[in-house]
Amino acid sequence: MSSLLILGAADGAVPTYQCASKMGYRTVCVDINAGAPGVPYADEFLHVSTRAPELVATALAGRDDIVGVLAPASDIALPTQRQLALHFGLPDPVSASAVAASADKWEFRQVCDRLGFPSYRTVAGSPGGELVRAARGLRFPVLVKPVDSTGSRGVVPCGVPGSLAAAIRDAVTFSPANRLVVEEFVDGTHLTVEALVRAGRPVFHTVSARTLTPPPYFITATQTVPADLPDGVEARLAEMLATLVAELGYASGPLNLDAVLGHDGELYLVEMGARSGGNGMAELVEASYGVDLLAATVSLAVGDPVTVVPRPPRPVMLWVLAADRPGRLAAVHGLAEVRAMPEVLDVRLFAAPGDQVKPYDQAANKVGYVILAADTPAALRTAATTVTRSLSVELMAP
Incomplete structure (x- = not known):
């Protein structure tokens, strides 16, 4: 039976498990959280981080039933989706550019600016005085975001420049890369x-x-x-x-x-x-x-x-x-x-x-x-x- 590899089991992924099963595919779930909502809907569970493609590939070594891979509602799993699609020789791996723009909010801002789309001022970097100084030049209020989080995790609004240091300190705890983007709030x-x-x-x-x-x-x-x-x-x-x-x-x-x-x-x-x-x-x-x-x-x-x-x-x-x-x-x-x-x-x-x-x-x-x-x-x-x-x-x- 053909198997679909699904990276992540948060609530937003549940309909994908149900759909794939209805279409006749066996589903293989990858998530570090064994209690995630999607786990009971999967036919097979790999207790592995969606950020660890090499561990997933090792766990599935020798398998010839994997016919597709998806990362529903999860930007952080897209690099793994691409690497596993290449590893298993699956159709149309997500392009490296699309992965980068999805997984890094600063990279997406650069793409929009390059294409001449309507934009707003944004700065990015690691926590520290340089980021604070750059962000002070923006129009407030601003939003401080981890470049690599999803589902609004770690998004901290900041109304005045004097609150920047605290907002940066709170937001960076959600960034595995230890990088943030500070952007003007668009109403x-x-x-x-x-x-x-x-x-x-x-x-x-x-x-x-x-x-x-x-x-x-x-x-x-x-x-x-x-x-x-x-x-x-x-x-x-x-x-x-x-x-x-x-x-x-x-x-x-x-x-x-x-x-x-x-x-x-x-x-x-x-x-x-x-x-x-x-x-x-x-x-x-x-x-x-x-x-x-x-x-x-x-x-x-x-x-x-x-x-x-x-x-x-x-x-x-x-x-x-x-x-x-x-x-x-x-x-x-x-x-x-x-x-x-x-x-x-x-x-x-x-x-x-x-x-x-x-x-x-x-x-x-x-x-x-x-x-x-x-x-x-x-x-x-x-x-x-x-x-x-x-x-x-x-x-x-x-």
Whole structure:
């Protein structure tokens, strides 16, 4: 039986395991965390870091059943994905340029500047006086980010120059490379772009509008597909995607980007990943457009042909369920009522009663999410309000 190697088992990877199994592939999971949400969905588990391609290759030595490798919702695993694709002789390894732009936020900023995309001032470096001095010249507020983290881990907002040293100290603990990027905060509408690339060209993309949690974390609270964009933005985005893919030499696979439509009308690309997005993006796309991006991604990974035929989009939304403080989960109230709503397509929970949960300060710490769909944006918003009023997280007494 053919096996698909999947790097990472965070909640954002779970749909990929389910999709691959449905398509008839045996799944091999690689993760350093044996308790990660995706592990139970895999046919085989390798207790190895996704940053250690040589250990993965050693564990799979002599195997001839590996037909593809993916790193869903994980930028940090993309270098390993590329190395293992080359090691096993798999189709269309992610280009070195696409890996670099995905795994290093500073490298992506350099790509955007080189292509003449709308930009904002950014500095990068290791912690120390030189980085602080360079960052003081930026327009505040700024965001201090590890160049190599994912899922909003280690992103620290900084409102004034006097707080830079503390922000840098907090952020760098999340950077294996001990490097940071400090960037001017761009205010506007926060967007996620989910695309599919085939034969070096984007063949599908959609945009979701994100609402974020309040400072200091700025984590996704809801995502709505399709985003309601002003005239001309879609055409600009399509041109930017084609230019970016060509510059990176990205042959085939998924592409995920964070972007901001600024109050100045400019479209700013913020970060990219040459991989599928988390936070239920594939489910949103399928519910809205009828396009199974995960099945297409798996097919491209194993070298099979892919055809994408989207239907006119239907308004859909992802609503995140989270705890406001650490503790052990006692119950999630309102589940029966929410599941009975005609607008609710799916409810996914990543914690069970008795599990330790964390506050929602990074994307991996969600308790679950709800996928909703409606015939109109107004009806979708009304349904989301009902979900907000109905669902609540109860923690056990200390």
